[in-house]
Each structure stands twice: as structure tokens, then as C-alpha cells.
Amino acid sequence: MAIQTVTWVKELIDTSKNHYMIVVKDGVTTSVPLDSDNSDYQEVQDWVNAGNTISEP
């Protein structure tokens, strides 16, 4: 099933750094960590490689 949107969430103190991603997939909102071993993170990388862009907050 398809990812609809991905948005960066910045760190609370240093807002110049990405902290994690909010992913909306099939209408369900999840928080995806920046961890290459996380399968949802891997799916987002595939989504980006397919030409999609992660939105800034």
C-alpha cells in the first residue's frame, strides 16, 4: 500500500536538525525513526528514490 505524505520533525532544542519523520500511509499516521534497520524507514527511502520528496514542517 502507498505512502501518502512524509514530513520531517525537527529536534525540539536544535530545530536545524531532523529528529524523525511523520509518515501518513493508507490514512494511518506514524512516527518513523531515522534508523536504517527500521523497515518503515527503508520503505521511505524507497519512496524517496522513486522521486518523492520529504516535506519540511
Add this chain to the structure above:
Amino acid sequence: MGTLSVDKLMKTSTGAAEFTLPATDGTANQVMQTDGSGQLSLANYTGPIATDAVGSSQIAANAVTASEIAASTITPAQMANSAFLAHRNLIINGAMQIAQRSTSVQKQYNSGSGYYTLDRVRLAMGNLDQAVFTLSQDSHLITGPAGFPNSWKIVTDTAETALASDEYLSFQYNIEANSCQHLAYGTSSANETTISFWVKSDITGTYSIMLYAADAGRNIGGTYTIDSADTWEYKTVTFVGDTGGTGINNDTGLGVQIVWALTAGTDRTSADNTSWGTFATNRNAYGQAVNVLASATDYWQITGLQFEIGDTATPFESKTYAQELQACKRYFQIPENWWAHSDASTATAFKFVHTFPVEMKAAPTLAAVGTPTINKMNANAAGPNSIATPGTANKYGFQLSFTTMATGSGSAAATNTPYSGYGGFTADAEIT
């Protein structure tokens, strides 16, 4: 009568066999033996016992007790195919007892593949356009297979009446790669494995079962047959080890996937997969001859899953509920008993502290699920009871991560306030 002393006996009726008796008394428990030429002696029995010379019916119950087996006389090297050794079952929750997500949920043709109801077992689907089905943890305390009070069950609510060539539905189990290293795939020492399970369905016939080694991109398949409708049957399927390919990476990704086909169109059944080879879609479910989604009320259920090294299915390795639950939490858990502190200027942003009871496979994906119970620690009052967007965690727990709490029907969030709570979101690091 006095003592008769002889040192030789001779049998003369059919020949001149002559036996020379031992010259000594020997010692206790020795036996009399011959050298094959008539010379008898008393000695300890040293064997050998010929292959199959002693059958099970020739050893009486309790004839050999533990006290009669000397220490170190039986070593692991002398035991066949790891029988009786612990930790031989690579499957977690094989008795279908752990259901952290839910015990029943209805899904349909476009729900997508995922982990629903029972822990560690996955439903995969693709291209269906009609079917609706209910997944559940079925209970059968004394009516199921002996020792298995639970099973995973799918019941068709709306049929997939016209099965297109690209449609499929399957029950899957994914094993973490670093737990598969002893299979030795990709080497000349690759181990044979056996899958055993109890299965029941109203649909009799031939079903496909398949092993997929993800890193090498190779698979092998086989079949099992449900002979009698509505009857629990025990099945075993043995696969040779994969001596080809590149083996299984020693990491946290997918190592071996076991796939039980429930329905499969011809795109997935057309190529013989009964020996290891490069995976292709048409090698997915070779031999699948039935459709569990054919009619409303059709069902299929399974329990007692075991996947082990060797060509023989050994008795199911039962573990305690606590052991299984802890093992499941490496992949999925509901964070309980956490505390948080709201930001000094933003009432809805919270820093969390929570240590997972089990280190997870990877940093988990968090999702807001259910209603959290949250209390203000400095005011003895309830806090918000809704989590809008979860924060983030590493595989050990939460550190500086934060979660956005909405008010829901609870009290408004406040700035710079400590909170305690439990539930409200899930942590998911499953293998897909």
C-alpha cells in the same frame, strides 16, 4: 551326591563339538562367551550390539533408569539431529498464545499486508478485489490439538469468487536473519530443516508451503494435504538446505520467510519450486490447488508451528507464556508506565522517559493507538487522553523524544508539567 569335576563338555549327537570350560570363577555380573572355537571364558560384555538388534518392544518400561546410565555416557554428539535439545524451534509464538495487538479484526481485499491480531505472524495479500475476512485468535481449550488451546484463524466473510491470475493471500512467518546463521545456507554444510504444524480447514486438498531466503533471493517449495474437512491434522514438511546462493546476512533483517499459501492465482503457481532456485513470482506457490477465499464461511487455522534443523519433526518445544511474550516484544510492544514532562512554552510537546522491557530489533515506528491514561503528577489530576502524533524512540526506549498530546476528552495540557501515563501508542519493529 558328591562333586562332579569336569573341564570339558562334548556334544556328540550331531557332531564332535567340544567346549572347554573356564578355569576361573570370574567376577560378579560377567558373562560366559566363546571364542568361536569352543574355548569358553568369563568376561565383561563389550558388544557390539548389531544395528536394530534391540527393538523398543524388547526393552521393558523403566528397564533403564537414569541411575543406570553413567555420567557422560551420552553426549550431544551421540544424539541425532538435535533432538531433545532446547531452543531448536526458530518460531516465536508458535502456539499462538500472544496477541498484543488484538484478538479479532476484520480486514478486506485492499487492507494491505501486515501484522494483525497475533504476534509475529503476518498476512500478505495482493491484487484481491472482493474478499472480506476476519482474522482471530481462536480458542479451543480441550477441543483442539492436545496442548494447544489457541490458533490463528481466518474466516472468509465475503468470497473472492473469480480468482485472477495475479491475486494471492498467504500466511507468513518472518525469522530475523541473525537467528538463522546456524542454517549455514550458502555453504556445503547447509542444514536440512523441517516445518511442523497443526492445521484445520473446511477446504480439503493440496496447499503450498514455501521457504524464502531473502538475502540470497532464493526459495524452495513443497506441499501438504488436508485430508479431512473440519479436522485438526498434524503436518510436517522437510526441505534440504540451500548450498547455493550467498547465504543469510548476519543482521536484523529478514533471514528466512515461511509462506503458507491460502489462495494464489496462476501467476504464482506456474513454475516448479521443489528445489532451491532464484526466486521469481511464479515460483511462489507451486502446487497450491485450493482457495480458502472461495466461499463465505470457508476457513483455515493453524497452531503448533515449529521450524527446526533436521529431517525429523521433534515434539513441539513448549515455552512459558512469559518467555514467548518477552520474545515477541523485541518486535512489537505497547509502551506502558511512562512519564513525560511538557515543554516550558508548548503545552502539547512532551519529553518522554521510558525504557522498553526488551531491547527492540530496531528503533520502532510509533503509532497512536487506543486511549492513553495520563495524570498530572504535580496536581493529582487527569491530563490529556489523546496522542496526536507520537514522538520517536531508539531500540532501548525513549530519551529526549517527544510526543504531541492532544486533549481529547481529558483536561487541557499544561506547560512545564510532569505527567505519568500508560498506553496510547504502539512501538513496532516487525520484519517486513
